[in-house]
Amino acid sequence: MVEIINTGSELLIGRTLNTHQQWLCRRLSDLGYTVGRQTAVPDTADAIAQATTESLSRAELVIVTGGLGPTSDDLTRDRIAALVGVPLVEDPAVVAHIEAFFTARKRVTPARTRVQAQVPQGARVLTNSHGTAPGLALKISPNPFHRDRTTSWLILLPGPPRELRPMFDTEVVPLLQHELPVAGGYLATTFKTTGLGESLVEERVADPLAQLVHAGLELGYCARVSEVEVRLAARGADGPRLVETAARIVQETLGPLIFSQNGNDLETVVVRTLTRLRRTLVVAESCTGGLLGHRITNVPGASAVFLGGWITYSNAAKVRDLGVPPATIDADGAVSEAVANEMAAGARRTSGADYALAITGIAGPSGGSEAKPVGTAFVALATSAGAKARRVLHPYDRETFKFATSQYALDMLRRELLRETREESPG
C-alpha cells in the first residue's frame, strides 16, 4: 500500500490547487500500485514528521512532496533523518550539481542552497534535472513504525511540478520497479470516449465484460464533462490476456465512441488526423467565444492544419465576416440551425479550408426562452458536401456549457474524418 503526503501551508489556506495528488495517483495506479491515502499538511517540521510517522505505520511506500526547498527544509531534513535514525551528511555530488546549476545560469550559488546537499546517510539521491533540490529515497529496514516491521521506502520529492514530474518518471519509476515490483505484474489500459453518458457506456460494456471481471479484470469508469474513460487493468500471469481480451471487446462494443487509447485528448486526435490527411480547418464561434480555437491551438503543430477563425459574437459580425444573410437571422434567430449552417458554409468559403466548424448557442445565465432554453446550441460542420448542423443541449454553468459544446464540435469533425478515411480505404 502506498501513501502520499503533500506538504505546503499554501495548500491548507487554499491558495494553491494540489495537482500533485492526481498526477502521482494516476501514475502509481497505472503502474499497479494502490494508493490508500493522501494527506496534506502544513510545511512545518512537526506536521511533516507526524504525518510521515503515521503513514509509515501503514504503508510500504510513502511519497512526500515539497518541504525540501532551501528556505524551509532545514528542520524537515533534520527531523526526517532523526525519524529514520541516521545522521545528515553532505553529498559532494549534490554540491557539484547545485554549483553547476547556477554556473550554467551565470549566477553565483546562493549560500542557502548548500543546505540542500545535506542528505540522510545512506539515502539514494534522485537527480533533479530542472532545479537544485535533489529527491531522496530512503530504505527503512526494518520499519520501526509498522506493525509487521517490514521494509518500507520513504521517497521525498521537490515541490515544483516541473521538477517533480520528470524526476518521478526517470528516477522513481525504475527504483520502484526494481525495489518494490508489483507482485505478478500489472497491465492497465484506458479508453477515452465521448458522445455517451457514463451510465450508458457502462450499460453497453458491463455485460460483455462480466465474465472477465469475474476472472479478475479490474473495470473502472471515470466521467468528465462530455468524456467518459473506461479503464481496464489486471494483475498476475493471466493479466495481459485478460486486458487484451477486454480491450478487444470494448473496441467492438463502443466502436467510434472511442477517440483515444492511453492518453490523447480530443483536440490532439483531431489535429493529428487532419495533419495526416493534409486537410485544413477553420472555426466560426459565437457562444464558445474562442474556446474551440483555443483548444485546437493548444496542440503543438496545429498551425499546419488550422487556418484560423472568427469569433462572431455579435450578429453584425456574423453578417459581415461570414456572409450570414440578415434575413436568416431575422427569420430563425441567431441561435438556429440555419444560422449555424450559414456560419460554417461562410467560414469555409471565405477561407478556402477543407472543413469549417461553426457554433451558435445560448451560454446563459440569461437569454434563454421556452423554445430555446439556456444551454441550447447548434453545431455545424461544413465539408465539400455542404453544411450540416446538429442541435445539442448542455444546460450547465457557462464554462461547462462552452466546453461540452466545443467537445461536440470537435467530435463531429473526428467522426467525419473517420467516415471519410474508411470510405477511402474500404476493407
Next chain:
Amino acid sequence: MVEIINTGSELLIGRTLNTHQQWLCRRLSDLGYTVGRQTAVPDTADAIAQATTESLSRAELVIVTGGLGPTSDDLTRDRIAALVGVPLVEDPAVVAHIEAFFTARKRVTPARTRVQAQVPQGARVLTNSHGTAPGLALKISPNPFHRDRTTSWLILLPGPPRELRPMFDTEVVPLLQHELPVAGGYLATTFKTTGLGESLVEERVADPLAQLVHAGLELGYCARVSEVEVRLAARGADGPRLVETAARIVQETLGPLIFSQNGNDLETVVVRTLTRLRRTLVVAESCTGGLLGHRITNVPGASAVFLGGWITYSNAAKVRDLGVPPATIDADGAVSEAVANEMAAGARRTSGADYALAITGIAGPSGGSEAKPVGTAFVALATSAGAKARRVLHPYDRETFKFATSQYALDMLRRELLRETREESPG
C-alpha cells in the same frame, strides 16, 4: 483546528482532480479558521470511518466531502451514525425534498434515493438546492475521540461541486459563525496584482508592512501565472485596524498593479469596466488562438461589450480579415510590432469597436529564432488615438505562454481604461 476529509476512490487512482480541497480551504481560511490537515481516502465505509475517527481526535471541526450518494452511502451512513452513537432515522422533510426534486424534473423517484433520507438522529439537515443528497451537521458533545473531550462538529457534504459549494455558503457558514465563532474576530483581504513577479511585489510591500507584521498582521503571497496575490489578515480586537492600515499601504505601494480586491479575475474586471463605460471591444488573436476571446466570454454579460474577434492564425487570414499589408509581413515578419499594430488597427476599423486588442507571437515548441525566441509576442491595443504595441517574452510551455500573453493583453486594456477614467474625472 479544522480537518477536511475528501472521500472518493477516483481521487486515489488519479482520475479526478480534488478541487474541493482548495475551495474549502480558501473559504475556511478567509473566515479565520485554520485547516490543519486534509486527507483523501477511498469511499469505503471502513476507510471513511477510520479517517473520521482520527480527525475527530485532533479537530473541533471535521468536514467530510462525498460518500453519501445513493449508491455508496448505505454503509457509510451506518458507520457514521454508529461512530456518533445514535440510530439512523428517516427524515420526512428530506423524503419530501427528494420527491419534489424528481417531480420537478418529471421523473419517478428512484427507490435507491430514499436511503438519502436516513439521517443520524439529532443531526441537522443541510438543504441541497441542486441535488437530492442532503448535507448533515452533527454536534458531538462531548467528543469521545478527543483528548480534551471538548465539543466537536462533524459536517458531511455531498460530492458534486455544484451541490457542495452553494450548500457550504448558505448552510455551513451561518452554522459555523453561530456555533464555532472565531475567537476575537478575524479579518482578511486579498489583492490581486499583475505586471510584477512575486519577489518584486514582496520587495515593495515587505518593508512598509514590517511594523504591522510585528504587531500581528498576517502577510502572505501567492504567485500564479502572471498574477500575484497579496493577502492581509489579522485576528483580535486590533485586527480590523491592522488590516485596514495595511490595505492602504498596499494600495499606495502597488497602485495600478492591483486589479482587484477580494475576488474578481482580470477578465471580469475588464468586462465590468467596459460595461460601466459603455465601450466595446474586439480581439485579433494569432498565437493565443482564441484564448483571449474565451476568457472574455467566460464573464456573464460579456455580450454587452464584446463584439467578437478574429483568430488569424495564418498570414492569409491576417491580410484578408484585418487588412494587414502583405509587405509589412514580408518586411518585419508575422511576429512583429508592425504586424501587431496593423492587426489591432484593422480589427478596430472593420468592427467599429472602441478598442481592439491584437496578439501575435511564437508559442513554440518550434518556430523560434535568435532574434525572436519561442515565447516572444507582440501585444497591441488600438484606441481612437491609434495602435500601440508592446513586446513581451514568456518562455514557458505552450499553454502557460498563451495564458500569460492573454493576461498581458487584458491588462493593457485595463490600464488604458484606468488612465482614461482618471483623465475624465481629475481630482
